Amino acid sequence: MKVFILLLFLIDYRLCQDPEPFKAIKLCDVCVCSEINDFDGTDLVFNILCSEWDRIKNVTDLDKIEWPLNTNGLKISATFEGLQLNTLGKLPSNSKVESLRFPNNAIEIYWPEPFKDVPNLKKLSLANNKLRAITFDLLKGVEQLEDLDLSDNKISEINQLCFKNMNNLKRLNLQNNQLTMMPIEAILQLPALEELDLGKNSIFDLMLQKTSGNGLIGLKRLSLKGNKIRSVMTHSFPDNNSLEFLDLSNNKIELVEDKSFLSFTNLKELNLGSNNITLIFELPQSLEICILKINSMRHWPTFPSGIKYIDLSYNRLETLYDADARFDYLEILYLGGNQIKEFDIINPLPQLFILDLSFNLLREIPKTFSELNFPNLEDLRLDGNLLERIYFPNVIVLKKLYLNDLPKLVTVEDKAFTNVVGRGVDEKDDQSKCFYLFLTNCKSLSAIHEYAFEGTDVCMLDVSNNNLTGLPRDLLQWGSVSEGVNLQHNPWHCGCELQWMLDQLLPLLYKTNAYLLDNVRCGSPRAVEQLRLVHWYNWTDQTLCADYLRVGPSMGASTTSSFFDFSTMTWILSAAILVLSIVAIGLIIYLVMTRKKYTIRRAAMRRRKQNAADVNSNGHTEQLKALNKT
Ligand SMILES: *[C@@H]1O[C@H](CO)[C@@H](O)[C@H](O)[C@H]1NC(C)=O
Ligand SMILES: *[C@@H]1O[C@H](CO)[C@@H](O)[C@H](O)[C@H]1NC(C)=O
Ligand SMILES: *[C@@H]1O[C@H](CO)[C@@H](O)[C@H](O)[C@H]1NC(C)=O
Numbered sequence: 001m002k003v004f005i006l007l008l009f010l011i012d013y014r015l016c017q018d019p020e021p022f023k024a025i026k027l028c029d030v031c032v033c034s035e036i037n038d039f040d041g042t043d044l045v046f047n048i049l050c051s052e053w054d055r056i057k058n059v060t061d062l063d064k065i066e067w068p069l070n071t072n073g074l075k076i077s078a079t080f081e082g083l084q085l086n087t088l089g090k091l092p093s094n095s096k097v098e099s100l101r102f103p104n105n106a107i108e109i110y111w112p113e114p115f116k117d118v119p120n121l122k123k124l125s126l127a128n129n130k131l132r133a134i135t136f137d138l139l140k141g142v143e144q145l146e147d148l149d150l151s152d153n154k155i156s157e158i159n160q161l162c163f164k165n166m167n168n169l170k171r172l173n174l175q176n177n178q179l180t181m182m183p184i185e186a187i188l189q190l191p192a193l194e195e196l197d198l199g200k201n202s203i204f205d206l207m208l209q210k211t212s213g214n215g216l217i218g219l220k221r222l223s224l225k226g227n228k229i230r231s232v233m234t235h236s237f238p239d240n241n242s243l244e245f246l247d248l249s250n251n252k253i254e255l256v257e258d259k260s261f262l263s264f265t266n267l268k269e270l271n272l273g274s275n276n277i278t279l280i281f282e283l284p285q286s287l288e289i290c291i292l293k294i295n296s297m298r299h300w301p302t303f304p305s306g307i308k309y310i311d312l313s314y315n316r317l318e319t320l321y322d323a324d325a326r327f328d329y330l331e332i333l334y335l336g337g338n339q340i341k342e343f344d345i346i347n348p349l350p351q352l353f354i355l356d357l358s359f360n361l362l363r364e365i366p367k368t369f370s371e372l373n374f375p376n377l378e379d380l381r382l383d384g385n386l387l388e389r390i391y392f393p394n395v396i397v398l399k400k401l402y403l404n405d406l407p408k409l410v411t412v413e414d415k416a417f418t419n420v421v422g423r424g425v426d427e428k429d430d431q432s433k434c435f436y437l438f439l440t441n442c443k444s445l446s447a448i449h450e451y452a453f454e455g456t457d458v459c460m461l462d463v464s465n466n467n468l469t470g471l472p473r474d475l476l477q478w479g480s481v482s483e484g485v486n487l488q489h490n491p492w493h494c495g496c497e498l499q500w501m502l503d504q505l506l507p508l509l510y511k512t513n514a515y516l517l518d519n520v521r522c523g524s525p526r527a528v529e530q531l532r533l534v535h536w537y538n539w540t541d542q543t544l545c546a547d548y549l550r551v552g553p554s555m556g557a558s559t560t561s562s563f564f565d566f567s568t569m570t571w572i573l574s575a576a577i578l579v580l581s582i583v584a585i586g587l588i589i590y591l592v593m594t595r596k597k598y599t600i601r602r603a604a605m606r607r608r609k610q611n612a613a614d615v616n617s618n619g620h621t622e623q624l625k626a627l628n629k630t
């Protein structure tokens, strides 16, 4: 490897013998320069940002750059990002440079002692490059360095002398490299080290016990997540170490020796999640946060009295902790994905505000769920249990109640939530004592009885994805459910019983949470299956009570307007028939009457003709006289 690098140096060296005249690149001509506040906002910093690789392409090895004048004598912070650099040249001298970053390049090789002439460097990042080994000459001369980021490279080897004399280094990030061993000798050279990230490597052995003595005295945070560690032994860590945070999650740990963590005097947070731990072990007294999720534990470890956060979800617990255990400071308890059947406790959990018991084997809501036992509870998660019935036997005060995925729940009976008292939308609002209820994805849930919420209020009701066909009109005071009602994905029966929903609930939701109406659809009757309820929004008549829904003319989902035509036409047709009948009757009467008159008149005419004929024979002159008069 070293021979290879040397060879590359030689090639590089030869290339540099080009006859081309040396031409310095003024950084502020090709990069963005500005004076900005440094990250804690106290001092001004001269900031150089080079990220447009097309303009600075020719700076392949950085030794031709010229630092800006920096007339105000500020600290210099420079970033050379995404420039496709593959060689790190030796940087020109400058004692004001305190931060150098080369992220997202392709740096594979470096000149010997590249930072030797920037002696006051405090922060250096070579993250996301292609470095394979760290040799003793990379960091030579930067004894002031406090922060070194070598994450996302291909480092498999760290020379044990490479951190020599780095007495000020506080943070070292080696995440996502290819180390197979803890670079323990190298790390031991760092007396000031506080944070070490060795996550996402291939380390299989914890060998920190060698550090007994002076080494790692100040180390406070250590991450070894995502490695291949198989066990934690009594002597894995140095005696009386001062680690406060230890992350061993996502390894392959099966065995943790009983006393392994007793060498920690200050450990606050321990993460052993996503391993394969079966047997319990002792925990240090200082522990506050303990994450043991996704393991194979059957028993509860003994937690120290000051514990605040426990995550034991997805283990194989069948019971709760010993009934007489005390958790006076516990704030969060995750127990989802176990096989717990009962929740019997003697001592209250005065500080608990999240309790997650989802996906366990509870058949009913435990009697121990009470305001006395959980005076500060906010979130209670009981999803995925075997509840056949919802009933809170004791008063409990909550902010959010999760009862999703209950496969055995068919009906929610009267008084189910009567004992649940809300904490309101926000803590300051004393008026509304409402709670959020998530009751979704219960595939058999087909009815909620009218008095289920008697004596209580909800701020939000989510009953989506159930098997509900109707809801009682007086289930809730719908106007006061301020955060919305989600009724989507239920097979609603769009009959007269649901008319109230159209009249009262729909207009409310339409104004405040219209998106919740996207999938409120009828499941029956057939005529309107899959039709969205919002189609009838703004209709003034009692739409769902109309006969046509029961008669059910076969028509598609979008034929609401032809319904309108149909009824109008019926009406017009009936009116027409009525009018026609009246006309016909009138006609008949008329005909009959006129026929009678006709016969009478004909008889009269005949008689008159007869008379006239009689007169004609003798009175012709009298007729002429009458004509002359007129
Ligand atoms: C960069 O190098 C190319 C040849 O590789 C050359 O043509 C170009 O003029 C150079 N640009 C500058 C700004 O030096
Ligand atoms: C660790 O601390 C304990 C008690 O404070 C002490 O008895 C023991 O000697 C210490 N061990 C080391 C290696 O310093
Ligand atoms: C966990 O350990 C058990 C034996 O204790 C083994 O059978 C199982 O395969 C392991 N699981 C994994 C994911 O390594």
Ligand SMILES: *[C@@H]1O[C@H](CO)[C@@H](O)[C@H](O)[C@H]1NC(C)=O
Pocket (backbone or CB within 6 Å): 443, 444, 445, 446, 467, 469
């Ligand atoms: C949903 O309710 C219908 C009756 O409304 C019933 O036939 C069906 O079996 C129910 N589905 C489930 C999963 O219980």
Ligand SMILES: *[C@@H]1O[C@H](CO)[C@@H](O)[C@H](O)[C@H]1NC(C)=O
Pocket (backbone or CB within 6 Å): 537, 538
């Ligand atoms: C309902 O009526 C109001 C006012 O007449 C109108 O602004 C709104 O667009 C109508 N909504 C629908 C869905 O027809």
